[in-house]
């Protein structure tokens with residue numbers, strides 16, 4: 001199905017968000033291919049800048065990507081007292097790598113992305129994100145995140161899963177067994193953070209994923225950020241810590257305003273960190289009951 005009609009791209013996904021779809025007016029299709037894993041498109045939009053679309057689903061736009069990339073990176077990094085060694089799973093556009101390497105305590109970043117074509121296309125069309133791949137701190141492996149995790153034990157302080165939605169190659173990254181592998185790959189006191197969808201869209205799925213995480217992590221929280229180009233303008237993250245005493249909503253590392261400015265952070269701050277975990281009453285009641 002061609003998702004661009006009369007100059008508008010529409011994100012129609014009846015399984016993931018039935019009965020609704022976000023649309024963007026397209027100025028130009030810059031790239032279109034079918035890789036071994038997924039359909040890849042980059043379009044120039046009228047009001048959201050460049051947009052990466054995988055299997056018909058918006059992954060990021062240059063207008064609002066910082067909200068997602070900064071929050072999925074700094075929420076877990078600042079929930080750990082000393083995040084020296086970090087793993088990113090997915091993240092083929094490079095935006096999460098761009099943010100993680102900024103953190104002053106981070107010494108070494110590994111990334112495992114299943115689709116090299118997403119990396120190459122992002123380098124060509126989305127250089128403001130793909131600049132993350134240029135860091136000397138980063139080692140990129142092309143492979144499946146689930147399989148990679150089986151071979152890494154007791155190695156990372158923080159693992160960030162920046163995956164696409166739970167269809168196609170990313171399905172395994174939402175299973176309870178994936179959280180078990182994450183736990184084994186972490187050092188003592190380690191922290192994980194996974195893209196977890198919006199409670200407005202699939203409340204039960206988010207809750208099920210949180211339950212999967214809490215089987216292996218004594219401390220689990222759900223934090224949100226606002227991203228207008230994602231369905232419902234909103235996305236959440238599941239954060240798990242192996243330290244049962246860690247208060248996730250209280251940053252282990254607080255940044256002063258001058259540090260935030262020096263890191264060129266446009267969305268994340270220590271106050272936003274605390275606010276992100278505050279949930280509407282109906283959500284809190286059901287998630288933590």
Ligand code: SAM
Pocket residue numbers: 054058059060068089090091092093112113114115118143144145146162163164165168169170171172173195
């Ligand atoms: N911010 C985006 C979102 O939430 O929609 C995600 C961005 S990033 C482009 C998602 C990446 O996850 C894609 O590049 C995709 O190839 C990768 N991916 C999907 N399944 C994977 C797997 N099993 N192992 C590693 N990477 C995977």
